[in-house]
Every structure is written in structure tokens, then in C-alpha cells.
Amino acid sequence: FLDMYETLRDLIPAVEQSDSDLIDEIKLAQTRLGEAAVTIIGELENSIKSDNGRTPVPSGAVHPLTRYTMNYLKYACEYKDTLDQVFQHYEKAQSDQTGTKPEPEPKRNQREDDDEYKTSAFARQMIKVMELLDANLEIKSRLYRDPSLRSIFLMNNGRYILQKIKGSTEIRDLMGQSWTRKRSTELRQYHKSYQRETWGKVLQTMNQEGLQVNGKVSKPVLKERFKIFNAMFDEIHKTQSTWIVSDEQMQSELRVSISALVIPAYRSFFGRYKQHLDSGKQTDKYVKYQPEDIESFIDDLFDGNPTSMARKRN
Missing domain, CATH: 1.20.1280.170 (Exocyst complex component Exo70)
Structure with missing residues (x-):
């Protein structure tokens, strides 16, 4: 339906001189499609929040939730320009209702080389989804009694996320270099934690x-x-x-x-x-x-x- 949203968006300039009722209907249909897109992303967020299974993935492997979320985002990012427009309209509508401005993107996640990124509505939404996934994976890691396996689980999932981002120009551009560097640093920390937990006593x-x-x-x-x-x-x-x-x-x-x-x-x-x-x-x-x-x-x-x-x- 994002294709339909784009079609209606591109149609409006062509019919601006036409019947105003027709234009209003097109804009209304476009708005409804945009709201549906926001709802679907919201459902993704809810699915991450509600995934609270108490059985750890065997052997510390990549969790199905990680695969599902990253594949979903990879597909969504194929429409990143359209979704950015959708979320800009959504944020504006929300701020009009509440009388407040949308919160700016957290400084630690901003791209240092792109001022436009600071105001990217869809980028903020992507970061929100990623933070929800990170929080969920951190909780799931605690299901492992062995601290070393906990680190392996976080490494596996962190690496999968990082590789998905590096493999997609659209996601990489949205998340930015600063965010990617932060993820790489976290992976190194998990690696050090694994070495310390597993091999520290052996060396002693x-x-x-x-x-x-x-x-x-x-x-x-x-x-x-x-x-x-x-x-x-x-x-x-x-x-x-x-x-x-x-x-x-x-x-x-x-x-x-x-x-x-x-x-x-x-x-x-x-x-x-x-x-x-x-x-x-x-x-x-x-x-x-x-x-x-x-x-x-x-x-x-x-x-x-x-x-x-x-x-x-x-």
C-alpha cells in the first residue's frame, strides 16, 4: 500500500486544478494509507515488546525475533523516503493535537556528516525500533545461566544486526556511521567479556x-x-x-x-x-x-x- 500512497502523492499535483472535492478525497485516501503504515510499524514495536518467551535459543544462536525485525526493517527501508514523509505528517499531526513539538533525535545517534539526518522522522522511528530490540535481547540474554554463553548470544545477535545494516545502503544511511561504530564497540566489549569469563580462570x-x-x-x-x-x-x-x-x-x-x-x-x-x-x-x-x-x-x-x-x- 506504500506504492498506492506514492501514486496518490504524485497524482495530487496533476489534479490540483480539478474539482476540490476530488483533491480532498485523494488527500484523505493518502492520509489513511499513511496512518496504516504508522500502525504497521507500531505493530512491529508491540511484537518486539510482547516477545517475552522464557526459553533461551539453543547454543546462543541468533534469535528469530532478531531475524524477523531486521528483515522487516530492510524491506521497509526500500520505501524510506516515503516513510519519512509519512512519519513527518504523523509527528506534525501529533504535535498539533498535543501542542508540543516532536522530540529531537538523541544526540548520540546523530550522523556527524549529515544535518538532514537530525530531522529525519523515519530515522527516529528506526532508532526507536532498534532500541526496543536491544532491550529485548538484553533481557533474553539473562535467560542463560552461563555468563560466557550470554556474551556469545549477544555477540551473535549484535553481529547479525550489524551485518544487516552494513549490507543495506538504505538502513546504513538512516542509522549513520556513529551508530554503526557504537555497535562495533559493543561487539568488542562482548568479546572481551567472553574471554574474561571463560579463559581468565584457565590462565590463572x-x-x-x-x-x-x-x-x-x-x-x-x-x-x-x-x-x-x-x-x-x-x-x-x-x-x-x-x-x-x-x-x-x-x-x-x-x-x-x-x-x-x-x-x-x-x-x-x-x-x-x-x-x-x-x-x-x-x-x-x-x-x-x-x-x-x-x-x-x-x-x-x-x-x-x-x-x-x-x-x-x-
Whole structure:
């Protein structure tokens, strides 16, 4: 019906010299179509607000609400000029009724290179929808008991939103560079949060502090450190190989960052302290992984497919 709105809008100049009753009817029909468009966007907002399911999406994947909303907005933005006109008329009608002016767009969302953007009615509406989606996703992230999976969920959805915006010239122009940079910063924060929650304690097991007693390496303490590392790494691999990061670039970035964090630390710890364990069965009992094994198992993470370590090691 936005096509009909555009047709009527373009028809008015051609019939301005005609019967005034006809012009009034055309304008009335155009207004009704505009109101219908506003109502539909309002229904999208309500659908986001009312999506309060208590079951988390398995494996931290992109939520269906995110896909639905972004695909909806991508389609709507094909009519962004028309919708901007519709919402300008709507805001004017609202302000005429209440005697107030429409609130200006929040400064943090304004494009720095486009003064017109500051008064774009549809851009303000887009930002409102995105903020509703963000708030809903934040609530949904709390359904995950594991803080690391919570970060993966927010990363997956944030990345999906960002890629949709970057892939659509219309949405990108509406949202602006400042908004896009802010989203990228949030993704990096989720990434850091994931690393801290998952790998911080793993790195602590390789801390040199407490390993020496009276100037000598304590074998019981060293054995316990290797045991703890093995148990923690086993659990992470078992759990996070079932998690999903569907964006291949982000999946690769996560694995690379984990490898850069963990492998040098383990290689150093392994090389420095393995010699303090008796050779033979004792070493095999406590030193479960070679440094190259760690990298191989990190490459299993976020595939959504649990991998048997025992089967892989055979």
C-alpha cells in the first residue's frame, strides 16, 4: 500500500486544478494509507515488546525475533523516503493535537556528516525500533545461566544486526556511521567479556605464583595445576563445541583470539615445568595436552557439534 500512497502523492499535483472535492478525497485516501503504515510499524514495536518467551535459543544462536525485525526493517527501508514523509505528517499531526513539538533525535545517534539526518522522522522511528530490540535481547540474554554463553548470544545477535545494516545502503544511511561504530564497540566489549569469563580462570592455573616452596618447584602443586587445567579445558571444549557462532568471520576471530591468549601461556608453562615431573606414566597422567593439541581443540569451538576428545585423539 506504500506504492498506492506514492501514486496518490504524485497524482495530487496533476489534479490540483480539478474539482476540490476530488483533491480532498485523494488527500484523505493518502492520509489513511499513511496512518496504516504508522500502525504497521507500531505493530512491529508491540511484537518486539510482547516477545517475552522464557526459553533461551539453543547454543546462543541468533534469535528469530532478531531475524524477523531486521528483515522487516530492510524491506521497509526500500520505501524510506516515503516513510519519512509519512512519519513527518504523523509527528506534525501529533504535535498539533498535543501542542508540543516532536522530540529531537538523541544526540548520540546523530550522523556527524549529515544535518538532514537530525530531522529525519523515519530515522527516529528506526532508532526507536532498534532500541526496543536491544532491550529485548538484553533481557533474553539473562535467560542463560552461563555468563560466557550470554556474551556469545549477544555477540551473535549484535553481529547479525550489524551485518544487516552494513549490507543495506538504505538502513546504513538512516542509522549513520556513529551508530554503526557504537555497535562495533559493543561487539568488542562482548568479546572481551567472553574471554574474561571463560579463559581468565584457565590462565590463572598457569600462574607461576605458588609453584615454588623453599626455592624449589613443588611437584604436588605442579601436578594439581596440570590436573585443574586439564579438567577446565575438557569442560570448556565439551560445552562450547556445542555453541554456535554462525558468522564465519566472527567465529574465526574468536578462535584466533583464544589461541593468542591461551597457547603462548600454555606453551611457556608446559616447556618450563614439564621437566619437573618424573618421566613416563607420571608425565602422561598429568600432562594431557601438547601445545599443538590445544590449538586443534580450540578449532572445534562454536561449531554446534559436540566432538569426542577421545575419538579425536585416537
